[in-house]
Amino acid sequence: MNILMYGAGALGAYFGGRLLEKGHNIYFFVREKRALQLQKEGLHIDSPQGDLKTSDLTLFTDPEEVKNIDLIILAIKGYHLNDALPQIEMIQKNNQAFVLPLLNGMEHIPRLQETLGEEYILGGFASMIATLNEKGHVVHSNQTSSITFGTLHSRQKNICASLADIGEGITNTTIQFSDHIKKLMWRKYTFITAFSGVTTATNLPAGFIAKHDATYEVAKNVVEEMAEIAAKDGIRFTKEEIEQIAENQRQMPKESTSSMHQDFRKGLPIEVEHLHGGALRFAEKYGVQAPTIQTIYGLLKPYEHGRIDL
Structure with missing residues (x-):
């Protein structure tokens, strides 16, 4: 499965890094400034669950260049959604990809469903405490981290099953399916x-x-x-x-x-x-x-x- 991490702040870089660590096909869509920082510094994670350093990253800054994506994980703050939505829509439409938003709150779900189609928007959230330091490295400060996801539409069963399979092979974080996601x-x-x-x-x-x-x-x-x-x-x-x-x-x-x-x-x-x-x-x-x-x-x-x- 090809996964695009939309955003590489603390959340996106952390979970994207954990997936990369296990050899999965992970790509990052970032703004120009963050792309330059990652190209210079690489992706660094300082975490009780294990540190990680890698420069083997595939970065996109142009939505038209993103191809063959099965799942888009939205790892952005809620206040970035308005500006990001046109790019997200272009990537999703071009790839017919499912979308797993990790934003806090609930208002974004109906908005994404209205824009991209109800059948494409999974339910989900992340649990961890992390920030970026001055070099853009992830500093994970609590003892655990997890993504919990589930279906909000019957068409999402296969993509959720595939993501659950990936989660079973992850050791330095938790990626888990729930039947009670809402x-x-x-x-x-x-x-x-x-x-x-x-x-x-x-x-x-x-x-x-x-x-x-x-x-x-x-x-x-x-x-x-x-x-x-x-x-x-x-x-x-x-x-x-x-x-x-x-x-x-x-x-x-x-x-x-x-x-x-x-x-x-x-x-x-x-x-x-x-x-x-x-x-x-x-x-x-x-x-x-x-x-x-x-x-x-x-x-x-x-x-x-x-x-x-x-």
């Missing part, structure tokens, strides 16, 4: 909306959620509001599941933090509109009150496009 996507969305919101709004790592009951209550309130929104969208969590998602907020390693908080500290754009703004649009659609999410959204919205110079 529920797991909502679970991830619920967790990350709380975790990214609280760590970024406080500008503090996970240990402070565990240390202060008042801070934990904010995270818990976000989880409960997200669970109510998910229920209106057809995904119901049990009381025990909601409590576990909330409890996971303070079970994270003390110094770990969210990708949004890492971007915030670097003065980069953050996904507040894609995550919290998206949640509020779902809440409005379903008539759900979400005051805690609204508050976090309001606090972080000024930083949507990066550092503010006063």
